[in-house]
Amino acid sequence: MRLARYLHGGRAHTGLVTGEPGDEVLHALAAGATVLGVAGATTAEGAAAASWALSSSPAVPVGSVRLLAPVQPASIRDFVAFEEHVEGVVRSVSGGAGVPGEWYDAPAFYFGNPHSVVGATDDVEVPPGCTALDFELEIAAVVGRRGRDLDAAGARESIVGYTVLNDWSARDLQTREMKVGLGPAKGKDFACTLGPWLVTVDELEPYRDADGYLALEMRSWVNATPVGHDLSSNAGWTFEELLQHASRGAWVDAGDVLGSGTCGNGGCLAEMWGRTGVQEPRPLGPGDVVRLEVEAIGSIENRVVAPPAGTARAAVRAARPRDRARSRVVAGGAR
Structure with a gap:
């Protein structure tokens, strides 16, 4: 089944999606x-x-x-499961070279902002201070039940469906803040697209290869120009393994979203920037339209827009250096 959430007639609905790609219709489910x-x-x-x-x-x-968005996530764990993506983007974001050896040890992820989620065709604003906006083509698995310390079988039973994910990234902000050793933070938390709907796991079983990976074609376009193309089976881990790792010593719950991380071969612009040392294609800006498509799931298409006129977004001041005084001085003069 394909299941969607949508606004129609001024009301929110949950519906069943039927029809062929480009000609889909919705039938509202029971209240x-x-x-x-x-x-x-x-x-x-x-x-x-x-x-x-x-x-x-x-x-x-x-x-x-x-x-x-087909679900309102309880949390977003966004992994970095594609080796080819790491090869390119590590140069662009951190200035390093090659894939860190630690990447192969276990799936790495960061926690995204569940309040930043937007729908499949919503506009996305350029975040404050960003001059290097990027998209990221991913697939997201959605957890359907609470669990902890899941084994492989338990992880597989806990995933109820998949959707397309665009983990929008402000690369210049991300590069600066990750030098502190934390993050990404403001480089990521402004927007995350999920959609167009949730496809249940049974629909995708015909695409599972002999190694247990979903082998789905993943494609990206900017302003109708093709940018990237990869297979989801080029990931280092299956979605079941990502969930197994996420639940190790920690609770996962219904509504949790697990992003695959960006695919390779043009799954984002920064991968190409890192390989060539040149920002070509150029960073995204107002008016650009990003279309991401995953075979057997669907497509999302978002337009980049400028913030509304008059929006006040003053940056916080820089930290003041301190002399490490060990006595207290307050406004009243007491020590």
Whole structure:
């Protein structure tokens, strides 16, 4: 099944998606139904929910609604699972060369901002102070139930579906702040696209290869010009392994999102910048349109826009250096 959240007629709905690519329609599910609830239901329960929607709700063209993110994440763990991406982007962001040996030891991730999530066709503002805006083509797995210390089988049973993810990045901000040894922070937390809908795991099983990886074509365009193309099976770990690692000594819960990390071969601009030493293609700016597509899941397309006129976004001042005084002086003169 493909399951979506959307705005139509001034109301939010959860619906079943049917139809061929480019000609999809939505059928609203019964009141109270949720994407996670239907995706995680038994086969019989899911079939009953779909049957009710098809027989009881009129078809609404996808083009006539505003698609919301298919889930409102409880948390976002964004991994960096593609070796080719690391090879290129490490030069661009940190000035290093090659893949760090530690990358091979275990899947690395950062926590994204769940409040930054936008829908498949929403506009994305250039973040304050950014002059090197970039996209990142990823697939996201969605967790359907609470768990901890999952084994391989438990991890596989806990994933209820997949969606497309664009982990927008302000590369200049990211480069500066990560020199402190933390982050990314403001280089990442301004926008994250999820969409266009959630595709349940059974729909993607025909694309699983002999090694257990989903082998899906991933493509990117900027202003209708092709930029990147990769296979999701070029990742270093399967989604089940990413979830197994995430749950090691920690709780995961329904609604948690796990990003694959950016694919290789043009999955982002910074990878190409790192390989050539030149910002070509140029960084994104207002008016640019980024389209990302993953086979058997769907596509998202966001326009980059400038902040609204008059928006006040003053930067915090630089830290003051201190002489490490060990006695206290307050305004009243007491020590």
